[in-house]
Amino acid sequence: MKTNHKPNFRKMVEPDRVRKEVYTDEEIFQHEMERIHETVWIYCGHDSQVKNTGDYVTVQIGRQPMIMVRGKDRKVNVLYNRCPHRGNMICGDMKGNTGDQFRCSYHAWTFHHDGKLKNIPMMESGYKGTRLNKDSPELCMKRAARVEVYRGFVFASLAKDGPSLKEFLGEAIVAFDDMCDRAPEGEVEIVPNCFRVIQHSNWKLFMENQIDALHPSVVHQSTGRAAHEVEKQLAKKAKSGEAPLSYHMLSAFATVTIDKWDNFQTINYPYGHCVLAGYMGLRPQDPDTLAYDKVMLKAYGRKRFEEIIGVNIHHVLVYPGLSVQSPLQQLRAVRPLGVDRTMTEIWHFRLKGAPEPIYRRSLAYYNLVNSPATLINADDLENFWKCHIGLTSDGGDWVSLARHHGRDIEKNGVVSSGPNMGTSEAPMRNQMKAWAKYMSSAAQGGLR
Amino acid sequence: MSDLQLQHEVEQFLYRQAELLDGKQWQAWTGLFTADGIYWMPPDASYKTWDGQPAIFAEDRNLMAVRMGRVLHPDAWSQRPLWGTNHVVSNVVIRKAAKNGDVEVTSRFHMMELRRDDVRHFAGQYTHHLVKVKKGYAIKLQRVDMTNAQAAYDYVLQVWV
Ligand code: FES
Numbered sequence: 001m002k003t004n005h006k007p008n009f010r011k012m013v014e015p016d017r018v019r020k021e022v023y024t025d026e027e028i029f030q031h032e033m034e035r036i037h038e039t040v041w042i043y044c045g046h047d048s049q050v051k052n053t054g055d056y057v058t059v060q061i062g063r064q065p066m067i068m069v070r071g072k073d074r075k076v077n078v079l080y081n082r083c084p085h086r087g088n089m090i091c092g093d094m095k096g097n098t099g100d101q102f103r104c105s106y107h108a109w110t111f112h113h114d115g116k117l118k119n120i121p122m123m124e125s126g127y128k129g130t131r132l133n134k135d136s137p138e139l140c141m142k143r144a145a146r147v148e149v150y151r152g153f154v155f156a157s158l159a160k161d162g163p164s165l166k167e168f169l170g171e172a173i174v175a176f177d178d179m180c181d182r183a184p185e186g187e188v189e190i191v192p193n194c195f196r197v198i199q200h201s202n203w204k205l206f207m208e209n210q211i212d213a214l215h216p217s218v219v220h221q222s223t224g225r226a227a228h229e230v231e232k233q234l235a236k237k238a239k240s241g242e243a244p245l246s247y248h249m250l251s252a253f254a255t256v257t258i259d260k261w262d263n264f265q266t267i268n269y270p271y272g273h274c275v276l277a278g279y280m281g282l283r284p285q286d287p288d289t290l291a292y293d294k295v296m297l298k299a300y301g302r303k304r305f306e307e308i309i310g311v312n313i314h315h316v317l318v319y320p321g322l323s324v325q326s327p328l329q330q331l332r333a334v335r336p337l338g339v340d341r342t343m344t345e346i347w348h349f350r351l352k353g354a355p356e357p358i359y360r361r362s363l364a365y366y367n368l369v370n371s372p373a374t375l376i377n378a379d380d381l382e383n384f385w386k387c388h389i390g391l392t393s394d395g396g397d398w399v400s401l402a403r404h405h406g407r408d409i410e411k412n413g414v415v416s417s418g419p420n421m422g423t424s425e426a427p428m429r430n431q432m433k434a435w436a437k438y439m440s441s442a443a444q445g446g447l448r
Numbered sequence: 449m450s451d452l453q454l455q456h457e458v459e460q461f462l463y464r465q466a467e468l469l470d471g472k473q474w475q476a477w478t479g480l481f482t483a484d485g486i487y488w489m490p491p492d493a494s495y496k497t498w499d500g501q502p503a504i505f506a507e508d509r510n511l512m513a514v515r516m517g518r519v520l521h522p523d524a525w526s527q528r529p530l531w532g533t534n535h536v537v538s539n540v541v542i543r544k545a546a547k548n549g550d551v552e553v554t555s556r557f558h559m560m561e562l563r564r565d566d567v568r569h570f571a572g573q574y575t576h577h578l579v580k581v582k583k584g585y586a587i588k589l590q591r592v593d594m595t596n597a598q599a600a601y602d603y604v605l606q607v608w609v
């Protein structure tokens with residue numbers, strides 16, 4: 001939907017506060033889809049999801065249903081999931097193998113994996129003398145304007161102009177480097193399971209919450225405390241004196257108090273990306289870790305190994321739609337379904353060449369925190385919904401993002417939270433700054 | 449024990465399991481499990497083991513204690529609103545009955561959940577590995593294959609199904 005009159009987006013975002021409509025207005029949502037999600041680089045999937053020729057997965061980019069498919073030339077294509085004949089969706093499943101062609105289920109037009117028309121039944125007799133012939137470009141499935149792959153992670157942009165993927169990611173590229181470098185073989189492979197969870201709120205609430213270091217000790221107190229109790233009992237019983245690491249992952253939500261979260265730092269980049277640096281102290285010296293270290297040392301040598309292991313990241317957000325926890329090899333892709341509904345697709349990856357226990361360690365986090373029976377996100381989702389309802393009310397016009405405002409450290413367009421101010425709302429301010437720029441920029445490619 | 453009597457006892461046990469969930473008797477419900485008992489909900493019916501794989505739930509008694517501790521905590525925000533479930537269990541088929549009294553049994557369940565004003569439905573198959581104990585049975589494994597396991601979750605599952 002293209003809308004002609006244009007709300008003044010810049011006026012909706014002030015350095016330390018945002019108008020509530022930004023989260024609740026249907027028209028603004030449509031503009032967002034057009035100017036942000038259907039313009040910038042959006043994560044489609046990992047190339048290990050489509051290993052063989054003809055393997056495909058379907059994915060939503062903004063409002064557009066798309067297909068990511070492996071071609072005969074091994075290239076990954078991203079196409080609109082739409083038949084050029086009368087508009088039928090080509091793939092009705094979430095994933096599968098389409099063989100050596102796509103075949104529309106309505107009138108049997110067929111297409112190559114790159115979207116080019118292969119055949120129309122009775123082309124000659126049916127279309128002779130019409131505006132269409134075999135070479136008409138409108139008889140092809142439309143392709144995403146641009147597709148780029150970085151270390152196996154496939155991104156597409158529906159705008160033909162704009163920064164390259166690398167330029168767009170900037171420093172946030174560390175999300176993928178950190179994940180892949182931790183694999184002795186330098187690559188990750190998808191674990192073939194996707195958890196999909198819907199929240200009743202705007203997509204931006206998710207992106208803001210992911211790096212909101214103030215919230216865990218408030219919101220996740222219940223699970224943190226409960227896990228801490230069990231952890232203590234298990235530690236008492238254990239020979240090593242320690243409970244399994246998964247309990248620590250959960251209890252940290254309560255035992256890492258707000259002042260400790262302040263020791264973390266957020267580093268905020270142009271385009272709205274953010275790195276939350278600092279970690280929950282998951283660098284144990286148990287036999288599993290030591291065995292992993294040995295494999296890594298062999299693969300990389302001491303110097304490079306120390307560099308890789310020394311990367312100190314908790315979370316990377318790639319604005320507007322990706323949250324990566326590289327040390328735990330998992331990510332959540334954000335798919336806006338409407339102004340008040342958002343789906344997250346949650347994936348886990350295996351470090352190629354790493355011993356099995358290392359996979360199991362991050363798997364525990366995937367299952368306990370990121371599954372649909374999550375012990376953590378249940379309370380986040382509750383807040384998202386409550387925020388959304390509150391924001392639709394006339395109880396106030398602004399959302400405040402003022403925590404530690406004015407104390408950020410800015411250098412060459414990169415904004416860091418001040419010392420001991422990890423709970424600064426700098427990431428939200430930075431996201432909204434990028435948002436306002438995208439929304440006011442008429443040029444395709446957004447911020448460029 | 450006659451087949452009929454066995455069928456009756458196993459059914460009564462499965463009903464009680466569901467009643468305890470619907471009655472929010474978490475402590476008594478976890479008490480149904482053996483010390484090494486597992487509650488498992490695979491993401492897909494094709495899974496053969498809970499071990500080392502993605503799982504919606506894969507919980508031993510310790511993790512059950514965490515989940516129970518969470519929902520009973522006064523700050524479990526998502527548990528504050530009106531919330532309740534109703535299970536119906538049926539189609540109870542005994543698959544294996546060992547000499548020592550242990551039983552493998554499948555059944556079908558349908559759970560309706562109310563949260564605030566929203567109703568959700570979850571349904572599927574239970575597989576229970578039951579161990580014969582003095583007072584009836586204990587659960588060694590409760591496998592829950594939800595028909596809608598792969599569907600997108602509109603909100604999440606807070607407690608066991
Ligand atoms: S709509 Fe696809 S062939 Fe007619």
Ligand SMILES: [Fe+2]
Nearest residue numbers: 215216219380
């Ligand atoms: Fe949270």
